[in-house]
Amino acid sequence: MKFLWLALKDLILVARDKKAFLTLIMMPLLLIAILGSAFGNMMKEDEEVSIKKFTLGVVNLDQGQLSKVLTEEVFSKNLSKQIAVKYYQENELNKKIQDHELEIGIVIDKDFSQSLMSGKGTKVQLITVPDTVIKATIVQNVIEQFSRSVPIEAFVSQMSQPVQAGNPGGIDIESYGKKPLINETTIDAKTKPVSSFQYYAAAMGVMFLLMTVVQGVSTMILEKEQDVFNRLLLTNLTYANYLLGKMLGLMVICLTQAFIIIVGTNLLFGVDWGPSVSGIIVMTFAFVVNASGLGVLAGSFIKTEKSFSVAGMFGTQIMAALGGSMVPLYVFPDWAIYVTKFFPNGLALQTYLDLMSGAAFSKILPSIGASVGLGLFFFAIGLMRLSLERRGKYA
Amino acid sequence: MNMLTVQDLRKSFGNMEAVKGVNFSVEKGESYGLLGPNGAGKSTTINMITGLFPPTSGEIQIKDINVIKNPKQAQKWIGVVPQEIALYQSMSARENLKFWGRMYDLSGSELEKSVDQVLEIIGLTERAKDKVETFSGGMKRRVNIGAAILHKPELLIMDEPTVGIDPQSRNHILETVKRLNGEGMTIIYTSHYMEEVEYLCERIGIVDHGQLIASGTLSELRETIGDHSKIILSIDKDSSNLDGLAQSLTSLFSEKDIQIQDHQVMVFHKEPQLILTDFIQSVAKSGTKITSVDIVEPNLESVFLHLTGRKLRD
Numbered sequence: 001m002k003f004l005w006l007a008l009k010d011l012i013l014v015a016r017d018k019k020a021f022l023t024l025i026m027m028p029l030l031l032i033a034i035l036g037s038a039f040g041n042m043m044k045e046d047e048e049v050s051i052k053k054f055t056l057g058v059v060n061l062d063q064g065q066l067s068k069v070l071t072e073e074v075f076s077k078n079l080s081k082q083i084a085v086k087y088y089q090e091n092e093l094n095k096k097i098q099d100h101e102l103e104i105g106i107v108i109d110k111d112f113s114q115s116l117m118s119g120k121g122t123k124v125q126l127i128t129v130p131d132t133v134i135k136a137t138i139v140q141n142v143i144e145q146f147s148r149s150v151p152i153e154a155f156v157s158q159m160s161q162p163v164q165a166g167n168p169g170g171i172d173i174e175s176y177g178k179k180p181l182i183n184e185t186t187i188d189a190k191t192k193p194v195s196s197f198q199y200y201a202a203a204m205g206v207m208f209l210l211m212t213v214v215q216g217v218s219t220m221i222l223e224k225e226q227d228v229f230n231r232l233l234l235t236n237l238t239y240a241n242y243l244l245g246k247m248l249g250l251m252v253i254c255l256t257q258a259f260i261i262i263v264g265t266n267l268l269f270g271v272d273w274g275p276s277v278s279g280i281i282v283m284t285f286a287f288v289v290n291a292s293g294l295g296v297l298a299g300s301f302i303k304t305e306k307s308f309s310v311a312g313m314f315g316t317q318i319m320a321a322l323g324g325s326m327v328p329l330y331v332f333p334d335w336a337i338y339v340t341k342f343f344p345n346g347l348a349l350q351t352y353l354d355l356m357s358g359a360a361f362s363k364i365l366p367s368i369g370a371s372v373g374l375g376l377f378f379f380a381i382g383l384m385r386l387s388l389e390r391r392g393k394y395a
Numbered sequence: 396m397n398m399l400t401v402q403d404l405r406k407s408f409g410n411m412e413a414v415k416g417v418n419f420s421v422e423k424g425e426s427y428g429l430l431g432p433n434g435a436g437k438s439t440t441i442n443m444i445t446g447l448f449p450p451t452s453g454e455i456q457i458k459d460i461n462v463i464k465n466p467k468q469a470q471k472w473i474g475v476v477p478q479e480i481a482l483y484q485s486m487s488a489r490e491n492l493k494f495w496g497r498m499y500d501l502s503g504s505e506l507e508k509s510v511d512q513v514l515e516i517i518g519l520t521e522r523a524k525d526k527v528e529t530f531s532g533g534m535k536r537r538v539n540i541g542a543a544i545l546h547k548p549e550l551l552i553m554d555e556p557t558v559g560i561d562p563q564s565r566n567h568i569l570e571t572v573k574r575l576n577g578e579g580m581t582i583i584y585t586s587h588y589m590e591e592v593e594y595l596c597e598r599i600g601i602v603d604h605g606q607l608i609a610s611g612t613l614s615e616l617r618e619t620i621g622d623h624s625k626i627i628l629s630i631d632k633d634s635s636n637l638d639g640l641a642q643s644l645t646s647l648f649s650e651k652d653i654q655i656q657d658h659q660v661m662v663f664h665k666e667p668q669l670i671l672t673d674f675i676q677s678v679a680k681s682g683t684k685i686t687s688v689d690i691v692e693p694n695l696e697s698v699f700l701h702l703t704g705r706k707l708r709d
Binding site (some may be wrong): 003005009012013016017226227228230231232233234235236237238 | 442445446447467469470473475477478479480481483485486490494495497498499500542674
């Protein structure tokens with residue numbers, strides 16, 4: 001129970017520190033608004049001004065003529081200035097997009113030609129990475145226009161033939177324009193592109209939570225310097241209770257800040273954190289466990305606030321930079337993106353982006369498990385450090 | 396019955412030996428003073444007794460508990476007033492006391508009652524709701540003491556509890572300690588203020604360079620210097636022939652009983668009134684102008700000076 005009182009005490013101290021309170025709550029919202037607005041405009045302008053030629057990956061499962069016309073005539077020849085077509089096997093295309101080697105691809109259904117001719121509607125799967133809204137729209141429009149024009153031409157062609165019994169060619173003209181021709185999807189459930197504002201809301205959010213942990217650890221180290229830690233050790237408080245209390249206090253502060261950032265950005269700036277509310281809640285909790293665990297680990301090792309202020313500042317900046325809070329993760333090579341998952345903020349940011357892209361709760365379970373696991377691992381090392389330090393002194 | 400027994404206690408930090416084989420014991424209900432200059436090893440000794448620092452070697456026993464093997468068990472019996480103010484500044488006196496009480500497993504009405512009692516003892520009932528950061532240094536020190544006695548410890552260890560405070564607060568603290576001791580609490584009081592130790596403690600240990608160089612009651616310690624009083628002659632600042640003066644005094648007194656420093660000439664003697672005239676005449680003959688004469692009864696300062704050749708606050 002003593003860890004609860006310790007955590008409550010830390011919360012009271014933070015609540016009464018006006019400077020800390022403002023830093024924890026107001027600064028993140030302000031910075032997100034500023035960065036989001038700035039990057040939002042910049043990216044919008046980029047997309048409006050220059051759509052450079054891009055590669056369209058094609059998986060053609062159809063043996064008919066219409067798919068060949070679509071790919072070879074329409075995309076390859078007529079749109080050769082905007083689009084370069086490359087053909088892949090389905091799994092190959094998926095991997096290319098997954099690895100961000102290709103931004104956009106289509107999978108043409110095996111019954112594409114037949115369905116189109118018979119007017120039953122057809123499916124073309126459009127696969128994209130996030131932030132390719134314009135390119136996806138171009139490809140989508142081309143396919144839709146093509147799909148609508150084909151049956152009309154076929155109808156006109158058949159109308160010029162001698163009249164036969166029944167519906168000519170079995171084409172249901174009225175049904176066109178109503179049936180969905182495009183089945184848009186993304187690899188790894190990235191069904192929706194993530195805007196720059198969304199990206200930086202998550203990126204700044206995790207960075208500020210990291211900074212909050214650093215601030216909490218500073219307080220922990222300051223306690224050591226002010227003899228309060230020694231006094232605590234002279235009471236009935238155990239090391240486990242001490243660290244647990246510190247971690248719990250940090251977690252509550254971080255969760256409060258996370259709640260304000262997520263709800264604040266959503267209500268004030270309309271940032272969409274994705275459809276999975278449970279995913280956001282659980283991932284936030286997992287990230288906070290991870291970051292707080294790392295925090296108490298640092299607090300158990302470092303003895304003076306002076307040395308921590310340097311290490312903490314550099315450590316946070318490096319983690320923020322490598323974790324994607326400063327430069328978008330998309331520009332990182334694959335191996336770097338993988339490595340940053342070992343940072344609490346890197347893993348959290350990537351998971352938030354997945355959630356924003358529409359990932360289901362089940363999809364982020366490994367990230368949640370890894371995050372909580374790492375946090376508990378850090379806590380255990382911190383506890384061992386405190387215990388061994390004491391035993392070492394007795395040696 | 397011994398409340399505390401310390402045997403051959405040693406502590407080294409790297410190559411530096413901070414405590415060099417300290418031995419002493421404190422009886423239940425006794426008040427024991429550890430007197431020594433800054434850096435003498437008092438705080439290190441205290442930290443080892445409380446179980447905060449482990450010794451390099453030696454034994455510490457509180458009641459019948461081995462502190463080194465069972466520090467948590469021993470800590471239940473002790474209250475510690477650290478040298479620094481170990482409180483939360485933005486919390487009120489009451490909030491601080493309640494927090495520390497909870498750390499000692501107090502709860503509910505027992506906690507409330509204890510906090511009220513302690514606030515009364517330290518004289519801060521009226522200011523209980525004020526934040527500690529608004530208190531004077533002396534008031535903070537009183538809360539610092541209060542946090543150590545909430546769980547009614549049998550042994551209260553106080554490490555320089557009056558450093559840097561005003562005389563009024565110091566008196567309050569000294570009276571509080573006297574009262575607690577009068578109620579049966581065993582006290583270990585460390586200080587480099589000899590007058591505090593003289594006032595509070597029945598027995599005193601003098602620590603210097605990590606060693607307990609003398610221990611006993613005040614009168615026993617005075618005996619170690621032969622119960623010598625000190626005659627102090629203040630001399631004119633322009634006096635230049637101090638070497639000649641020292642030489643002429645050695646013909647009257649033993650060299651170890653003479654000290655000349657800071658425009659003062661001092662002689663230690665068991666019966667100062669018998670030598671006062673000769674002493675004054677001898678100084679005057681050397682051409683030195685005397686500005687005042689003072690006789691100081693033997694105290695801990697002179698004991699320390701006698702034992703170490705240095706002043707306590709050097």
